[in-house]
Amino acid sequence: MNIFLLGATGNTGGEILKRLIPEKYTIKILVRNPAKLNLTELKQFNQVELIQGDVFEPGKLMKHFKGNDLVISALGTGKDNSYTEIYSQGGKNILSAMRINGIRKLITITSGLIDMSDPSTDNFFMNRIIRPNYNKVYYDQTRWETILDNTTDIDWVCVRPTNLLNKPFTGKYRINLNHCPKGGWKIGRADLADFIIKQIDSNEFVHQKPVIAY
């Protein structure tokens, strides 16, 4: 299977790439800054092709999506809460390039906290500290989810992580549709990557928004 990954220089994208390589997938990664990767190590794996680019370059996506079977987007803004369209406009660019190239499946990431109807995140810490700190990011993730809600021709899975941690893989986590699993509010990126890898061959969460937490 040929997989196109966006966000491979990021924390979660890096974990996903680490998991894709031993699975022997053919992988194309689009990164803005290749210097952030260990290129010497990557060159050992001749199944990885690197493309320098940006999700805001639709022509590049259209060209390089060719021949792929599935797209994984681990795009994010780090700690930056400036106005962004990487999810909404970036997502539209991804969907258009997928359609042109006949790619059917997309795995994408937003956040468990964008769902204001979730009683388990309706508390002082989330509402007064975390949500205001990331309100512009969450706004664009919400726009992206609205686009996905109206997308039926692509088999998308929208993974909503809780608070992300850089901790070792455990394989022990809970999944709940839309809302956080009771009492769960954090997840390691290696476990998030594990769940994402599992979605490659599974249709269980197509057109769904699973929240992942310990």
Ligand SMILES: NC(=O)c1ccc[n+]([C@@H]2O[C@H](COP(=O)([O-])OP(=O)(O)OC[C@H]3O[C@@H](n4cnc5c(N)ncnc54)[C@H](OP(=O)(O)O)[C@@H]3O)[C@@H](O)[C@H]2O)c1
């Ligand atoms: N942090 C949390 O606690 C938390 C909680 C819930 C959900 N999330 C979501 O989980 C996802 C992964 O988060 P993370 O912290 O692991 O990711 P991250 O380290 O912030 O990585 C983001 C990746 O996106 C890339 N990127 C950003 N803008 C781009 C553009 N215009 N074109 C191409 N690539 C671009 C970055 O490239 P560069 O290396 O070039 O910057 C980087 O590779 C994000 O969507 C985040 O919002 C995070």
